[in-house]
Amino acid sequence: MSFVRLENVTKRFDSFTAVDDLSISIEKGEFVSLLGPSGCGKTTTLQMIAGLQEPTAGRIHLDGEDITYKKPNQRGLGIVFQSYALFPHMTVEENVSFGLEMRRVDRGEREQRVRRSLEQVQLDSLAKRYPKDLSGGQRQRVALARALVIQPPVLLLDEPLSNLDAKLREDMQLELRVLQQQLGVTTILVTHDQAEALSMSDRIVVMNEGRAVQIDAPLTMYERPETAFVSNFVGKTNLLQGVVTAAEQDGATVRVGEQSLSGEGPGLSDGAAVTVSLRPEKLRLSAQAEDQSIPGQVSAGIFLGNHWLYQIDSALGTLLVSQANRGTPPFVRGDPVHIHWVREGVRLMPGEVPRG
Amino acid sequence: MAETGSPGSRPYWLSAPGLVFFATLLGVPLFTTLMLSFYSFDYATGGIQTDLTPANYLEIVQDSYFHRIFGRTFGVALLVTLICALIGAPEAYILARMRNPWKSLFLLVILGPLLISVIVRTLGWALLLGSKGAISEGLQMLGIISEPISLMFTITGMVIALVHVLVPFMVLSVWASLQKLDLQTEDAALTLGANRFTVLRRVVLPQIMPGILSGSLIVFALTASAFATPSIIGGRRLKVVATTAYDEYLSTLNWPLGAAIAVVLLVANVIAITSYNRMVERRYAKIFE
Numbered sequence: 001m002s003f004v005r006l007e008n009v010t011k012r013f014d015s016f017t018a019v020d021d022l023s024i025s026i027e028k029g030e031f032v033s034l035l036g037p038s039g040c041g042k043t044t045t046l047q048m049i050a051g052l053q054e055p056t057a058g059r060i061h062l063d064g065e066d067i068t069y070k071k072p073n074q075r076g077l078g079i080v081f082q083s084y085a086l087f088p089h090m091t092v093e094e095n096v097s098f099g100l101e102m103r104r105v106d107r108g109e110r111e112q113r114v115r116r117s118l119e120q121v122q123l124d125s126l127a128k129r130y131p132k133d134l135s136g137g138q139r140q141r142v143a144l145a146r147a148l149v150i151q152p153p154v155l156l157l158d159e160p161l162s163n164l165d166a167k168l169r170e171d172m173q174l175e176l177r178v179l180q181q182q183l184g185v186t187t188i189l190v191t192h193d194q195a196e197a198l199s200m201s202d203r204i205v206v207m208n209e210g211r212a213v214q215i216d217a218p219l220t221m222y223e224r225p226e227t228a229f230v231s232n233f234v235g236k237t238n239l240l241q242g243v244v245t246a247a248e249q250d251g252a253t254v255r256v257g258e259q260s261l262s263g264e265g266p267g268l269s270d271g272a273a274v275t276v277s278l279r280p281e282k283l284r285l286s287a288q289a290e291d292q293s294i295p296g297q298v299s300a301g302i303f304l305g306n307h308w309l310y311q312i313d314s315a316l317g318t319l320l321v322s323q324a325n326r327g328t329p330p331f332v333r334g335d336p337v338h339i340h341w342v343r344e345g346v347r348l349m350p351g352e353v354p355r356g
Numbered sequence: 357m358a359e360t361g362s363p364g365s366r367p368y369w370l371s372a373p374g375l376v377f378f379a380t381l382l383g384v385p386l387f388t389t390l391m392l393s394f395y396s397f398d399y400a401t402g403g404i405q406t407d408l409t410p411a412n413y414l415e416i417v418q419d420s421y422f423h424r425i426f427g428r429t430f431g432v433a434l435l436v437t438l439i440c441a442l443i444g445a446p447e448a449y450i451l452a453r454m455r456n457p458w459k460s461l462f463l464l465v466i467l468g469p470l471l472i473s474v475i476v477r478t479l480g481w482a483l484l485l486g487s488k489g490a491i492s493e494g495l496q497m498l499g500i501i502s503e504p505i506s507l508m509f510t511i512t513g514m515v516i517a518l519v520h521v522l523v524p525f526m527v528l529s530v531w532a533s534l535q536k537l538d539l540q541t542e543d544a545a546l547t548l549g550a551n552r553f554t555v556l557r558r559v560v561l562p563q564i565m566p567g568i569l570s571g572s573l574i575v576f577a578l579t580a581s582a583f584a585t586p587s588i589i590g591g592r593r594l595k596v597v598a599t600t601a602y603d604e605y606l607s608t609l610n611w612p613l614g615a616a617i618a619v620v621l622l623v624a625n626v627i628a629i630t631s632y633n634r635m636v637e638r639r640y641a642k643i644f645e
Contacts, residue, residue, distance in 0.1 A: 050543075050547055051546075051547070052543050052546070052547070071546075072543070072546045072547045073546050073547065073548075073549045073550055073551055075547070076549065077547060078547075079543075079544065079547045081540040081543065081544060082540075083538050083540050085538055085540035085541045085543065085544040086541070086544075087541055087544075087545070087559055087562075087563075088538075088541075088563060088643060089562040089563055089565075089643050098545065098548055098550075098558075099548035099549055102548055102549030102550050102554070103549055130643050132643070146544075146548070150548065150549070
């Protein structure tokens with residue numbers, strides 16, 4: 001029996017369908033991310049779980065109870081908003097205490113729980129400050145403490161890290177994940193940042209145009225995307241348009257331009273259009289030709305510390321290839337190179353390459 | 357440009373036209389009024405003596421007639437301010453939640469009073485408030501009152517008319533602070549277990565308080581120095597400071613006393629406003645920028 005269950009949930013605004021027949025089951029203690037481009041309905045879904053929006057159709061269950069039309073203040077869920085939505089006229093302490101006051105927790109216990117909650121996010125020294133005197137990262141922690149202090153059955157995170165700079169965001173991802181596992185709180189994260197979803201979640205729901213496109217664990221999502229949309233959205237990849245020449249069990253040989261290559265992927269039939277996904281890190285560059293390689297020429301390269309990212313012109317078109325930095329001299333623009341891959345690194349998905 | 361002086365003096369040069377404008381059109385008349393208030397008036401000859409004496413001020417301070425007028429003026433100002441806050445703040449909040457085209461339409465309705473000449477608007481109220489006016493007739497028709505009533509020359513009538521014209525200032529002021537309000541704070545409070553009323557009281561109201569307070573300042577200052585509305589609705593029976601000064605100037609021709617009344621009003625207004633402002637700033641500077 002799943003802890004949070006969305007059954008055929010649909011939300012329409014006038015003629016626009018924001019969420020279309022969405023069903024998700026989430027286990028207790030699980031960390032699930034709703035990932036998708038802006039306008040895919042992920043935030044609307046979160047708001048329906050929170051009770052801030054009512055579904056047009058469908059049901060939402062929490063711990064066996066139907067909460068579809070329950071008021072948000074009756075649900076007791078913890079939410080961290082994108083803007084943090086801290087109360088600017090209250091101190092950090094008062095912000096965190098608010099939810100407990102609403103629950104009529106008596107003063108002594110309240111103070112104790114507020115203190116413990118602030119310690120959890122390492123903000124106990126700033127209890128008397130006002131939000132405007134805090135940095136972005138600190139505000140984020142206050143919002144988290146405020147959501148967690150009420151010991152919610154479910155924690156909802158609406159793009160909580162999008163306003164932080166890159167370094168801080170990575171730190172917070174790890175911290176948030178550790179805290180979530182410590183507390184064992186069921187968590188639903190809404191994000192458009194695939195790296196965030198991959199790094200923190202137990203499972204990811206990739207959404208597009210109001211629908212769940214694929215629901216899987218991060219590694220599966222990355223390695224075995226079912227559609228070109230997912231493979232393009234989750235991680236970096238090279239998408240090539242091809243035609244199936246010989247379908248096999250769980251794979252096929254395909255032709256891309258003049259080049260023939262084989263890869264893995266379900267649901268393929270002879271002669272069908274196929275999208276070939278070649279992850280940059282699954283490709284290897286060398287100066288010499290080997291079996292199963294094609295020649296190319298380096299047209300650009302950028303250094304990213306632990307790896308280089310090259311742009312290579314080849315018979316397959318322009319490919320992005322990433323190479324780990326092993327301290328050897330890099331290729332430079334104009335160098336002739338050979339690109340290698342193995343069959344397991346070639347992912348095949350039925351259909352045309354999506355635009356954009 | 358560097359030839360005109362050091363960079364430090366440039367702001368002064370740039371603001372010079374404005375400063376000259378204010379100095380001649382505001383500073384000079386204010387100064388002559390201040391001087392005038394220390395002159396004396398000879399009732400026998402109707403002449404103004406240019407002797408410097410505090411007599412006019414002593415008269416205002418000692419005469420209970422003036423106490424009543426000042427008391428009435430600031431009492432009405434407080435009442436109007438309070439009513440404007442009670443009406444204007446919810447009005448602004450509701451307006452901010454409306455969608456277009458209703459939002460634009462109602463904003464125009466609220467700002468309407470400001471677009472009409474003060475005399476026309478006040479005479480309109482006089483028509484409504486009189487014993488044969490729409491309010492009296494309406495109440496009689498509904499059977500709420502048996503005799504015609506007139507709100508003309510009453511504090512009630514004066515307050516109604518003043519609130520009507522001053523509420524837009526409160527709405528605009530609260531509106532400005534509502535623009536800064538993060539709507540998600542309301543959602544946050546809701547999800548933390550607050551009901552609608554608690555959200556308004558604990559989350560929305562404190563955040564728009566600076567707007568209410570600065571709106572109050574504007575409304576108070578404008579009511580305390582209002583002239584046209586009190587003079588038409590209040591008439592001679594309910595004099596306020598501004599109408600009293602006017603009468604001293606134009607009926608009694610005692611310009612020095614009129615000037616002294618005007619100066620006292622100005623000083624009282626400035627004291628009330630600055631001390632209020634300081635109190636508000638002390639309270640809110642640490643919370644809002």
